[in-house]
Amino acid sequence: MIGAIIILGALGLLYGLGLAVASKKFHVEIDPKIEAITEALPSANCGACGYPGCAAYAEAIVMHNEELNKCAPGGAAVVKEIAAIMGKEAVAADKKVAVIKCQSGGKNNTIFRYEYQGVTTCKAAILINNGPNLCSWGCLGYNDCASACKFDAISIDENGMRIIDKEKCTGCVACAKACPRNLIEIVSAKKRVHILCSSHDKGAESRKVCGNKTACIGCSMCVKKCPKAAIEMKDNLAVLNYDLCIMCGICADVCPTGAIFDPLKEIRAKKRAEAKLKAEAAAKAAEEK
């Protein structure tokens, strides 16, 4: 009994000493800044900065002079914190959000070519006859984007449509990478007018195959009416250059199918109607005079 206690005690002491010596001798100097920045980062490890995780990004900032505003989930607050740690000045990057460029795709507003019974992911569905959707460009609706999102920003409404929560979305690109049809674009959160169709089919075809008839039919009305020449026709599809767009909403007004989304469309229409009424009244008054 006593022998055992002595032997174990001695062993414990020996190993303890060994560890103590090793920790002194093999001590690795870590820049405290790296630890501080890692601490400041949101630890989502989402990869939006282009590094495998928050710690790697922190290391890159300290060791390789990486830019300070690459953390999309952190936003302005984190940039400020990192700037304080590094003793540098930095401007927060524009907040970016994901936009799904398809208005179909839910189980209630998609036309199916066949009944799909395979593995329920978009990546798998696209392998069988290029997906069950009649439209060969549109959203498949098996939620690869939602399962890739680490911020719970993509939800599904009662029609099976994917809704992006702009508050939660950090623009980390995970969903865009997961989408096998490349429907998701990351754009500045300030931009509100979007062309929500990705079909390169010819007009008649895309109109026929679209589940809720909101496909771009390539009529070029928006291209002609855009005051800033921000819209271009690329292979039967209108493509918006967000850098030139001033969000005037004219394109959404002239679009015959509703493929262009403008949240202020109704308000603008109302305002225009009021202005028209006013002008008419003014003209009438002028006539009467």
Next chain:
Amino acid sequence: MGLKTFPGGVHSHDNKGYSRNAAIETMPLPPKVYVHLSQHIGAPAKPVVKVGEEVLTGQLIAEPGGFVSIPMHAPITGKVSRIDSFAHPAGTTGTVIEITGNGEDNWVELTDDQNYENLPADEMKKRIAGAGICGMGGAGFPTHVKLSPPADKPIDTVILNGVECEPYLTADYRVILEQTDDVIKGLKLLMKIVGAKQGIIGIEANKPDCIKKMRQALAKEKNIRVDALKLKYPQGAEKQLIYACTKRKVPNKGGLPMAVGVVVQNVGTAVAVYEAIRYQKPLIERVITVSGKIVKNPKNLKARIGTLYSELLEYCGGTTEDVYKVISGGPMMGFAISTLDTPMTKGSSGLLLFNKKEAEKDREYTCLRCGLCVEVCPMNIAPSLIVSGVRYNDWEQAEKYGVMDCMKCGSCAYICPAQIKLIQWIDIGKLEVGKRMRNRQQSAKA
């Protein structure tokens, strides 16, 4: 004596009774054919005809797009009416040359070369390549490429694949039974081309009449034998067939049969090779099985390449019930297609139709870790671990457990009690891991 076979595999119902006794019927000429430019593995063929051009049966309409490629020939006489995108039996779309027939069947001139057996090997290969022959078992690898191994890989054995282990299919069975002599002539030519000393014809034990007939025909041949193989799926897979017949193991990780001195060809291909070398006849027709419980008259049809499946079905009297699922090829490795307006290709061995009760699938359940998939896997890899790797984007794990060695025979998915669609998961893994491997190779080069 036990029958020869390989380790692993599953025992499935062979369901060949529907069409087994239907002798090969020649299908009447279709009004239109749709010839795909990509019916094989390798570069797609390049069209050499223009819309509006008149073509004769057997005329060259597309030339090979490279060495690993084959030319295409007009299956009927008529006018090229369209070159456009069209449904492909592999469940994708591809470019087709559409020919509208004029009801006649005027062939380009065929010669009968009496001296065909004594031609030099290079000339024989040239004729095979010129006839546009690719493997007719399903994968469609260009035959002349398979017959051109590098000089340091001598071939001593040619195996003819008459196993037809896929359930339902009886096309090869009928070919062996009805064209026995042509098959043997084809095999002899193949042996001559690669300089092989022995020829083996592998036939599954559920075709005793084929084995008997073949053995009788070969009674005087000393260096060709017929191997009766155990009824098991996938007995007709290339590597499994080689093992069963010769006990030689083709290495995993991309090993080819030539590494063990063997070339395997389908029996249908052997017939096409014989016809190509003797008559210089291009491959424009093949035997295809149209079968299924709901098909009114299941048949083995000799049809022109590019005939629509809908026309084949119509010729068989249509179906007795509503069609729920259509498979191009065999039920284990074939492709589900979404429209019957899909043309047959040189690799189309079957058209199978199923009703809802036969084909409806339950949902996937959680893996039970029972290990049945590992037990039946003929490639000796671990399907369940590959699938869990793919499911959670752990591509290293998928690669480590052999996702690239999988030949997608479907034994694991057939046996899985949790009804996990293993092959579809593995398909995703093959795409992703393949991409990663190519990237790695490129960065290693750079």
